[in-house]
Amino acid sequence: MSNKKYQQVAESLSQQILTGCFQPGEKIPSVRASREQFNVSMTTVQTAYGILEDSGLINSRPGSGYFVSRLPDVDHLTPMKPQDISVYNRMMSVLTECHKEGVTNLGTAVISPDLLPINQLKKILNKLTRYHMLELVSPEFSSGFLPLRREFAKRMLNVDVEVHPDDILVTGGCQDAIALALSSVASVGDIIAVESPCFPGLLQVIESLDMKVLEVPSSPVLGIKPDALQDALMNWPIAALVLVPSFSNPTGSLMPVVNRKKILALSELYDIPLIEDDLFSELNYQGKPLPAIKSMESNANVIYCSSVSKSLGSGFRLGWLCGGKYHRKIKKLKAFRNVSEPLIIQMLIAEFMKLGGYSRHLKKLKMTLHQNQKWLQACIHDSFPEGTRVNLSDGGYVLWIKLPEQCDSRLLFTQAIDNGVAFFPGDVFSQHEHYIGYIRLNLAIEWDNAIEKAVNTLGELIHQQIEMNQREP
Numbered sequence: 001m002s003n004k005k006y007q008q009v010a011e012s013l014s015q016q017i018l019t020g021c022f023q024p025g026e027k028i029p030s031v032r033a034s035r036e037q038f039n040v041s042m043t044t045v046q047t048a049y050g051i052l053e054d055s056g057l058i059n060s061r062p063g064s065g066y067f068v069s070r071l072p073d074v075d076h077l078t079p080m081k082p083q084d085i086s087v088y089n090r091m092m093s094v095l096t097e098c099h100k101e102g103v104t105n106l107g108t109a110v111i112s113p114d115l116l117p118i119n120q121l122k123k124i125l126n127k128l129t130r131y132h133m134l135e136l137v138s139p140e141f142s143s144g145f146l147p148l149r150r151e152f153a154k155r156m157l158n159v160d161v162e163v164h165p166d167d168i169l170v171t172g173g174c175q176d177a178i179a180l181a182l183s184s185v186a187s188v189g190d191i192i193a194v195e196s197p198c199f200p201g202l203l204q205v206i207e208s209l210d211m212k213v214l215e216v217p218s219s220p221v222l223g224i225k226p227d228a229l230q231d232a233l234m235n236w237p238i239a240a241l242v243l244v245p246s247f248s249n250p251t252g253s254l255m256p257v258v259n260r261k262k263i264l265a266l267s268e269l270y271d272i273p274l275i276e277d278d279l280f281s282e283l284n285y286q287g288k289p290l291p292a293i294k295s296m297e298s299n300a301n302v303i304y305c306s307s308v309s310k311s312l313g314s315g316f317r318l319g320w321l322c323g324g325k326y327h328r329k330i331k332k333l334k335a336f337r338n339v340s341e342p343l344i345i346q347m348l349i350a351e352f353m354k355l356g357g358y359s360r361h362l363k364k365l366k367m368t369l370h371q372n373q374k375w376l377q378a379c380i381h382d383s384f385p386e387g388t389r390v391n392l393s394d395g396g397y398v399l400w401i402k403l404p405e406q407c408d409s410r411l412l413f414t415q416a417i418d419n420g421v422a423f424f425p426g427d428v429f430s431q432h433e434h435y436i437g438y439i440r441l442n443l444a445i446e447w448d449n450a451i452e453k454a455v456n457t458l459g460e461l462i463h464q465q466i467e468m469n470q471r472e473p
């Protein structure tokens with residue numbers, strides 16, 4: 001046993017977790033309860049819990065306490081090499097299958113129109129076209145419609161970032177914001193560090209810019225590991241880092257504040273721009289959203305990107321960025337590219353946000369996502385084989401599922417499509433083969449019998465695959 005009291009507390013609790021006294025997902029004793037049990041100070045317990053959080057064994061849920069993490073910390077620790085990337089064709093073939101007629105699509109991470117505030121948006125749109133038609137067709141040369149930039153600045157206060165509307169640039173979605181940022185801070189052939197697994201849109205952007213990707217091992221619970229990033233920074237001349245600290249896609253990981261600070265410190269130390277993709281942060285199921293990394297910066301090194309795609313539909317193609325010390329360069333690139341986004345959409349979303357409709361909609365949407373997560377989990381529990389691991393998260397849009405050993409999600413995908421069900425197979429989230437045993441399901445759906453049936457079908461197909469594997473070793 002170690003001498004330091006906080007180490008003793010951490011070791012005792014980690015033993016209880018690793019020997020199964022506390023099960024994945026279970027709440028561990030509160031700081032106060034542990035203080036009494038171990039007869040130590042609050043600070044000692046907090047330090048011990050910090051160590052357990054850093055190691056990925058537990059995670060904190062603001063306002064609810066500490067819980068045992070649900071998946072092993074990192075599935076593979078293989079240090080990766082920067083790679084040329086080619087995901088576009090793979091991704092397009094998966095997308096085409098997902099959107100085939102007659103297929104129940106649990107794959108694409110887009111919001112079902114049933115969950116959208118269609119009537120409210122329609123009312124505002126009618127008013128705009130009736131009374132503001134001249135404004136709608138006027139040219140717009142600024143960084144975006146000012147009332148919309150004001151609304152975006154207000155939203156950023158929810159993640160503790162204070163910015164002036166002049167520091168915001170309206171973009172054609174979050175992916176466009178990231179592409180603008182990357183094009184401004186890196187060049188062809190440069191190495192871009194990302195979390196692994198990583199959302200396919202980002203891999204596609206890096207591919208289209210002819211840059212190289214370096215996938216950094218990340219925890220499905222806590223996100224990118226600071227020590228893994230440090231290793232990568234020491235070994236490779238990384239030009240930029242792109243992260244989704246809150247409810248990343250596909251794992252739903254939530255990076256603890258302590259790690260956010262460490263990652264920021266590393267990016268400042270190595271002087272590389274940190275592109276923070278924050279489009280899921282306000283989809284937290286409980287408590288308050290965690291502060292964005294942007295809120296902690298000291299030298300304007302963070303380029304903050306977000307959009308309304310996940311909450312209001314990606315069809316609007318509307319997002320924004322706040323580029324810190326790179327902002328002027330990014331703004332210039334945007335001006336050369338497409339000048340501005342369509343005013344009608346900017347005015348519509350600005351008005352919807354100003355009237356309070358957006359906040360009310362988010363509240364409802366978060367409840368639906370959380371409920372869907374519970375229903376999906378129950379359905380998976382009933383129909384998937386033993387050995388399936390579901391990575392529950394406290395917010396966001398997707399469910400990351402590890403299939404039992406030896407299962408191949410690519411083969412499952414083909415069989416599922418033949419049976420009218422789609423999901424995203426794990427291999428689209430990496431240039432490597434690490435995630436072939438994983439699948440991702442979308443939570444932004446209207447739950448009904450067809451969905452339940454689709455999940456049961458997936459369960460049956462996985463059972464069949466396991467039986468086949470056992471017959472043909």
Ligand SMILES: Cc1ncc(COP(=O)(O)O)c(C=O)c1O
Binds near residue numbers: 306
């Ligand atoms: C983490 C993440 N960032 C960005 C995007 C793309 O956002 P947008 O549709 O606003 O371009 C996605 C879409 O799935 C995503 O998951």
